[in-house]
Amino acid sequence: MDWIPVGKITRTHGLKGELKFHPLFTDRDIHQHFSHVFLGEDEDSARPMVLERVRSQGSRLIIKIKGCNSIDAAQKFVGQTLSVHRKDFKSLPEGEYYWFEIEGLQVYDEQGRYHGAITEIIQTGSNDVYVVQDQGRELLLPMIDSVVKSIDLNQQKLVFHIVEGLLEDHSV
Numbered sequence: 001m002d003w004i005p006v007g008k009i010t011r012t013h014g015l016k017g018e019l020k021f022h023p024l025f026t027d028r029d030i031h032q033h034f035s036h037v038f039l040g041e042d043e044d045s046a047r048p049m050v051l052e053r054v055r056s057q058g059s060r061l062i063i064k065i066k067g068c069n070s071i072d073a074a075q076k077f078v079g080q081t082l083s084v085h086r087k088d089f090k091s092l093p094e095g096e097y098y099w100f101e102i103e104g105l106q107v108y109d110e111q112g113r114y115h116g117a118i119t120e121i122i123q124t125g126s127n128d129v130y131v132v133q134d135q136g137r138e139l140l141l142p143m144i145d146s147v148v149k150s151i152d153l154n155q156q157k158l159v160f161h162i163v164e165g166l167l168e169d170h171s172v
Contacts, residue, residue, distance in 0.1 A: 003038055003046060003083040004100045010060070011078055017068035019077055021054075021061040025099055038083045039065075046083060097151065105158045107132045107141065110149060115139055118158065130158075139167070 007023040040046035050066040063082075068074050089098060099121050107115045107130075116134025118141075132139040141147060141160055150159045 002086050004086055004089070004098075005081050005083045006034075006037075007061075007082050009039075009063075009077050009080050009082065012071050012074040013057075013062050015071050016064075017070050017074045018062050018064050019068075019074050020057070021063045021082065022059075023061060034084050034088055036085075036088070038085075039077060039080050040083075041081055097153070101153055102130065102151075102158075105151070105153075105156055107139070107158045107160065109160055109162050115160075141166070 005024060007021050010020045010022050012018070013020050035051050037049050037051055038046035039049050051063055052066045053062075053064040055062050065074075065077065068077070086100075092098065102121060103118055105118045107118060109115060114134070116132040116137065116139065118130045119133045120131035122129040122131060122140075128143040130141040130143060132141055141158075147160050147163060147166070148158065149161050151157075
């Protein structure tokens with residue numbers, strides 16, 4: 001997947017073509033690093049756009065797309081997903097990952113037993129929690145050093161240490 005969804009346009013804002021944008025993750029500064037984006041529901045229908053401006057308003061962002069100068073022009077973008085090419089994300093320090101790199105990883109314990117795939121990331125404030133699902137079972141895996149032992153993006157694999165209470169039965 002070369003195009004990474006970063007949020008959704010929820011409605012128009014004002015009369016001059018601005019749009020309210022709901023980011024899919026909480027690193028709000030990340031949107032300041034992108035000017036070239038794609039708008040559409042999938043890679044086949046996505047259209048390249050240039051962001052003129054991005055600013056905060058509460059929990060949402062207000063974006064201005066180049067050439068979109070009226071509420072009528074802005075209306076056609078409402079409900080669409082905004083995506084960014086993977087290569088446009090800056091490199092992170094070792095041991096740090098973007099959410100799109102983590103979702104989908106196959107999860108194993110240190111003994112090599114398979115526990116499922118990461119389907120969601122919950123942000124709790126102190127640390128992220130990975131939701132791992134497999135055949136109707138759900139495992140909540142805290143992203144802390146004493147639990148997560150290794151992440152290998154090349155092999156799409158996460159290895160964790162079983163701590164007491166972690167593997168209690170959580171059927172979905």
